Amino acid sequence: MKTDTATPPTAPDAAPPVPLRRNWRFQALWAGQAGATLGLQIADTAYPLLLLALTGSSTLAGAFGAVQIGAAVLFGVHGGAAADRYNRRRLLIVGDSVRLVACASVPLAMALDRLTVAHTLLVAVVIGATIAYTGPVRLIAVRSVVPPEQLRQALAQDEARMSGAGLVGPPLAGALFGLGRNAPFIGTAVASLLALTAALVVKFPGGPESRTQGTKGTKEMRGASGTDGTGGTDGTTGSALAGYRYLAGNALLRPILAVVLLINVAGAAMLLPVMVILRGQGTSSAGIGLALAGEAVGALVGALLVSRLHRLAGPGVLLLAVSWLTVPAMFAPLLPGGPVTVFAALFVVGLGIPTLRVMIDLLVFSRVPDALRGRVISATLTLFTVGMPAGMVGSGLLLDHLSPATALGAVAALLTAGLTAATAGRSLRRSAWPEQAAAPAGTPAT
Template identity: 55%
Template sequence: MAESPTTTVQASGVVPLRRNRRFQTLWAGSAAAMLGTCIADTAYPLLLLAMTGSPTLAGAFGAVQFGASVLFGLHGGAVADRYDRRRILITADTVRLVTALSVAVALLAHRLTVPHTLLAAAVIGATMAYGGPSRMLALRAVVPPEQLRQALSQDELRVNGAALAGPPLAGLLLGLGRAVPFLATVLASAAALGASVAVRFDPADAEQAGSPGADEGKEKGAVFAGLRYLFADPTLRATVLVAVALNVAGSAMLLAVMVLLRNHGTSEAGTGLALAGEAVGGLLGAPLVTRLHRALAPGALLLLVAWTAPLLFGVLVLAEGPVAVFGTLLVMSLGVPALRVMLDVLVFQQVPEAMRGRAVAATMTLLMGGMPVGTMAAGLLLDRLAAGTVLLVLAATLAAGLLPLTLGRGLRGTSWPRS
């Protein structure tokens, strides 16, 4: 019998989440790591542009970092299922700290080169692939099941807060000196490493990750076991595919909106303000997670959040100016935290522990892979069509994909898994 998400009353003796020192310490370290990543994602391309004057080399940083994350993503999940996750996390954070420090020192010594910077991009991408699944599972391992949604809602604040603060902070710090934002990433990496060292995960979790029972990760093709498990479960399959489709369409939509705003004469600062609506919507949507989960079954929630995208794509065609775009993106993003937490809950509560790292890594890899696909598709379309037309094409394509799921009976019969 499935359990409703309304079960939020804490059992006797359960420490309130705000007083859970292990979770809050790990969360603070994860927040520092995320903020450092968002600063780096803006500062490195700007630095390369200033060093070389080449937009291609500036864009190469993100391409190399993303490529490394995807290349090692599934293997990172297999490693998380076979070895002690705390050691993996400490190793990844240490490598990331050393990499950030090497860039900052080279800048201060006026000896930073383009190959050094691109090597840093590859290392950062690899540490995300190996450390990401272990960090996600660590946060979830130190909270009791009845606090899982509350913990995941707080984690949404970390993600959206860093996405909102990182880019402008990177620009501000870069204005103070070329090395300043990279010194900030050193401090962020040190904070993340300190949290990983300070907190021990549950013994059962550490033993499971490194136990002989996890040796199935050594079997041929076991790296893809998490991916196979996701697609074998109807609810997980539908949720992952819809999430990937939203990522593809969303990244394509953002590029089309940038072009649309430019055609309307909006400045770069105005465009930045408009696009910030996505992160603000995520911040405002995080407190709504529990209410939406209480009110809707997984299938209904999935379809509700998914259908807002094509509907509001049409609104963006009519929006004029950054304020209107900001408001539309804000509304579009309100339900995204509930959808992300839903996917997290389904994976955490339905996937066996011995396979959880690979399932998390598979999900992360699929979602990351959708973003460049969407941007590339939008670029090709924008070379041939007006920005407004591209938005309508994206809306129609997404709606066509959602229609069979909406009319079918599979998602309507879903329910929340037992904790």
């Protein structure tokens, strides 16, 4: 009897992923995100100017940004929980629709001569709240339409969007004002419409992975205590604060997030003293704006360097290197060259910003069980957002008692103290990148 020894047919190799530039779902989502980001950048410039024109009060002009950030922080806790409990795509569509209606109401009220301060500040609340609900969903949506091996490239392109919007938004708002009093607000409404259109057109997984997968993934991430840091037994249970508990319970993420939070506080605190110093040197408002644009220009260029910098050093080392560069950059306005020197210093610091943002994504967002991901993303974004108003308020208090140069020195000293403690620890210096650009949900954190 003859035995058949033929080798069984092997499965064909998996087809290579579609190049990112031809991934229409990612590009459509990217276009929608770009529209949403650009609209927010225009709003951040146009609404304070509108309130200043309506009331002549600088306090009310600054209140728009404060109210918007406050709403984003206040609703951020529930926004992350909603992303883990409800249909994410539906949440994105509803959030973008509400923001579109709010933004469109302003030029309509202006045309009817019915716009009030209360109406404008209510729009600030709505914008902040919708950011809290749609922000985590948009970050999750990108992951669902991009293969793991392309995630770093996709995130780098997303950073280019952020930097480009930050660079173009403020001058575009000024240009739109030149076309008409209500033109910038029509622009924000159109940008919101673009974001909503992308949410309607692109289909992506509407909810977290199954509870079985979420439970399994979270069990793998438990520490010696046998819990996942959420206060529950798996990522599908626990309170809306589960994201904060997860971050607090991870030995690597704690110093990473602490350093980034410190950088956000210091970066926001240095802006006002720098502007006061440049103004005292005779720099015009336009010149100050161009000098401060150095960070956005640097970040736009830095988005092209993400993969190279990630190959150059580990995440902790890169984080510390970029953070330490911020210390001497703070003293740039005291050096010869004025706005040119400030632009150059901020450009150098900005080169590393996309690297750090992608680092946070790869080490935190992409490695959290999907059932917990919305809350972790929301917690992280909220922590970073809180740092900006804290830095602004702190710099104002310093300038009430110190000269601008001394205030910069105080902020630099605070940053130096925090970075010295972080550098002395071993967890950051020994951290390593995941083996892949994005590990599957449930993979143990580095």
